[in-house]
Amino acid sequence: MNIKQEEQGAIVLLQVKEERLDAHNADELKQTLNNLFGAGKSGVVVDLKEVRFIDSSGLGALVSGFKNASARQADLKLSGLQSQVKSMFELTRLHRVFEIYTTMDDALASF
Amino acid sequence: MKNELEIQIKVPNQTCYLSLIGRIGEDLALQLQGFSGDREALANQLNVVLTEAMVNAIRHANAGDPDKQVDIRITISDNELVLQVFDQGQGFDLNSIPDPGFDEEELLETGGRGIYIIRTLMDSVNYRRVPGGNVLEMRKRL
Numbered sequence: 001m002n003i004k005q006e007e008q009g010a011i012v013l014l015q016v017k018e019e020r021l022d023a024h025n026a027d028e029l030k031q032t033l034n035n036l037f038g039a040g041k042s043g044v045v046v047d048l049k050e051v052r053f054i055d056s057s058g059l060g061a062l063v064s065g066f067k068n069a070s071a072r073q074a075d076l077k078l079s080g081l082q083s084q085v086k087s088m089f090e091l092t093r094l095h096r097v098f099e100i101y102t103t104m105d106d107a108l109a110s111f
Numbered sequence: 112m113k114n115e116l117e118i119q120i121k122v123p124n125q126t127c128y129l130s131l132i133g134r135i136g137e138d139l140a141l142q143l144q145g146f147s148g149d150r151e152a153l154a155n156q157l158n159v160v161l162t163e164a165m166v167n168a169i170r171h172a173n174a175g176d177p178d179k180q181v182d183i184r185i186t187i188s189d190n191e192l193v194l195q196v197f198d199q200g201q202g203f204d205l206n207s208i209p210d211p212g213f214d215e216e217e218l219l220e221t222g223g224r225g226i227y228i229i230r231t232l233m234d235s236v237n238y239r240r241v242p243g244g245n246v247l248e249m250r251k252r253l
Contacts, residue, residue, distance in 0.1 A: 019130075020129075020130050020133070022126070022129050022130070022133075022162055022166075023126050023129060023162070023166040023169075023170070024126035024127055024129050024130070053133065053155070053158060053159075053162075055129075055159060055162045055163060055166070055225075055228075056163060056166075056222070056224035056225045056228055057166065057225075059224060060221040060222050060224070061221075063218075063219060063220070063221050064221045066219070067219055067221070084151075084155040087152075087155070088159070088228075091228065091231060091232075092211070092224050092227075092228070093213045093218060094218065096218065097218050097219065
């Protein structure tokens with residue numbers, strides 16, 4: 001899975017460089033998030049600007065990261081949801097769980 | 112000639128084929144003749160439903176066995192679209208799978224959304240035994 005990772009001060013920005021976040025690649029994102037929070041990172045932004053499609057496994061990986069963050073008093077925030085991805089968050093009500101920003105700059109500025 | 116289309120695809124029991132099958136569902140929706148609804152929405156729905164049904168077959172019904180395969184059949188007629196995903200596993204009771212709850216704690220479950228998504232996006236869903244395995248059949252009126 002192609003994920004671009006960069007540190008912006010204390011916050012880690014993960015840009016998912018894939019058209020799909022599905023059962024085929026979601027475990028890699030889950031593992032990346034768990035490693036970051038396990039290493040003590042206090043904030044992570046996952047930017048989904050390039051993701052055109054997400055399935056329940058992709059959503060599950062993000063929920064797993066969110067739970068991991070919450071358990072460590074850290075934050076996981078999202079940005080750049082395309083309309084089809086956003087509709088999956090709404091269908092599953094997960095838009096009520098995550099802080100979702102239009103751009104990664106907005107998400108970074110919220111910390 | 113009756114305006115009916117049927118596509119049948121067999122793929123190995125591997126998640127690397129999800130995008131291929133999802134894309135076929137999308138392309139079908141975008142090219143559907145005589146459909147006056149929201150094509151982009153239908154395209155995404157078919158992509159999602161086929162992906163979820165395949166993952167169910169690959170990971171749960173076929174238990175990740177690389178020697179098994181998944182058989183997908185898509186039939187489109189004037190007023191209905193039927194997706195059938197055949198597995199070669201032991202099967203499960205579709206009715207025993209509850210919809211996920213939406214309170215604060217339930218929203219943080221990491222799994223259990225696949226069948227709910229299929230049920231929500233399609234008009235009817237059933238799962239039954241067939242020779243050699245089972246079929247998850249999903250219907251949508253057009």
